[in-house]
Amino acid sequence: MPAVGNKSWAIAEGYIPGASVSADPALVSHEAACILNAGDRDAQLSITIYFENREPAGPYRVTVGARRTLHLRFNDLVDPETIPRDTPYASLILSSEPVVVQHTRLDSRNPNVALLSTIAFSCG
Amino acid sequence: MPAVGNKSWAIAEGYIPGASVSADPALVSHEAACILNAGDRDAQLSITIYFENREPAGPYRVTVGARRTLHLRFNDLVDPETIPRDTPYASLILSSEPVVVQHTRLDSRNPNVALLSTIAFSCG
Amino acid sequence: MPAVGNKSWAIAEGYIPGASVSADPALVSHEAACILNAGDRDAQLSITIYFENREPAGPYRVTVGARRTLHLRFNDLVDPETIPRDTPYASLILSSEPVVVQHTRLDSRNPNVALLSTIAFSCG
Amino acid sequence: MPAVGNKSWAIAEGYIPGASVSADPALVSHEAACILNAGDRDAQLSITIYFENREPAGPYRVTVGARRTLHLRFNDLVDPETIPRDTPYASLILSSEPVVVQHTRLDSRNPNVALLSTIAFSCG
Secondary structure, three states: OOOOOEEEEEEOOOOOOOOOOOOOOOOOOEEEEEEEEOOOOOEEEEEEEEEOOOOOEEEEEEEEOOOEEEEEEHHHOOOOOOOOOOOOEEEEEEEEEEEEEEEEEEEOOOOOOEEEEEEOEEOO | OOOOOEEEEEEOOOOOOOOOOOOOOOOOOEEEEEEEEOOOOOEEEEEEEEEOOOOOEEEEEEEEOOOEEEEEEHHHOOOOOOOOOOOOEEEEEEEEEEEEEEEEEEEOOOOOOEEEEEEOEEOO | OOOOOEEEEEEOOOOOOOOOOOOOOOOOOEEEEEEEEOOOOOEEEEEEEEEOOOOOEEEEEEEEOOOEEEEEEHHHOOOOOOOOOOOOEEEEEEEEEEEEEEEEEEEOOOOOOEEEEEEOEEOO | OOOOOEEEEEEOOOOOOOOOOOOOOOOOOEEEEEEEEOOOOOEEEEEEEEEOOOOOEEEEEEEEOOOEEEEEEHHHOOOOOOOOOOOOEEEEEEEEEEEEEEEEEEEOOOOOOEEEEEEOEEOO
16 A cells, blocks of 8 residues: 655644543543655654744654554653643644644543534644 | 546544434444445445454445445444444445545443544545 | 635435424424635535435525525535435535535434534535 | 744634633633734734624734734633623634634533633634
């Protein structure tokens, strides 16, 4: 299968709710970058996180294997620093190989679950 | 009407919740690829499903008739294998004719319904 | 202001829930094509509706004035025929002038409100 | 980091619900344009708001700093005029520098929270 997608993606929306209706990992409020690497080489990703009132954080390093998907929770990023909850942010994802990126949030504060999702912006 | 769309589409997000608030088919938790074939020839689709920790599944074969739409539930794909529930996946859809693909999930675990939708990524 | 957008748009997902939590028009289950005509000429739109098991319906004729938006509810289309509820469909929108189209659904069956939205697919 | 994105964006959907389940600012019904300026120069934005039955409002002037994101709530725009609640609108965003724009709404009328999000339409 040929590689599909692009090597640079932006997600302008980002917000990890600090509260959740449930401690069930599937229902904890979370925000994810879903990444598809359909190609035959592992993709090395570098993620930078932008904020409203401070310099960016990162880069965060992530690998998505060949012919694999990764549903990366921003909640789980800890190196070089945790992403603060209840704080607006945005992200820029650079990849060594073409990938496809989709942004999804599950918000379970209310206490009902709300979902959003969108294809990320492909920067080329 | 001329055919519109593209022949290759990716959906980087995929997740079929294993629980539902209702057994009503309209309200069962499901994930769909909504496909429009506005052209005058039937479109033969080949779908590959990617996972986080194993090789891809498929191809799944689907036909979308000329001047027809198909709201294909990933829940219903069984040949060559069922897509596991509560498991992250992604999909790549190749078509013999130009089509348009949109991704939608109805999640009724909570027990309230949550929805997400996005245009898929057009690979050309 | 120059006209922005394109003259051909597709929405592959379509479904008007037949039930609603409320008779309040703002909270009735509905599906909308939100159209922006930022240009200085009125846009004449022609909408075709595609189904899973029958030939397409339409064309439906709609005008979006110069420098105006229209949040067109598919629920309100009646000429040449009403769009059936609880039935999958898709739509193709052709415009005489460049416009921008976004697809939104408010689903109030559950009885809680769920929302989805996505930019439509620009066919050029 | 090079600037990414485009200088002209449209959001065809717009609607600020007039009611909310909560006075908590995080849970007040709101609509936002999330903007990422990954470049090294401040971006000067000019926003025009389009309506169904009157001439456009604006321009609204907003700055997004270099290497910053801004989650701009349309609720907060007051100069030259407030955006009316419970009223369909659309927006056109012009920027002096390349940016990325994503549209998000949190609707807490029901009284449960519903979310929608989509990448905006890049006009070039």
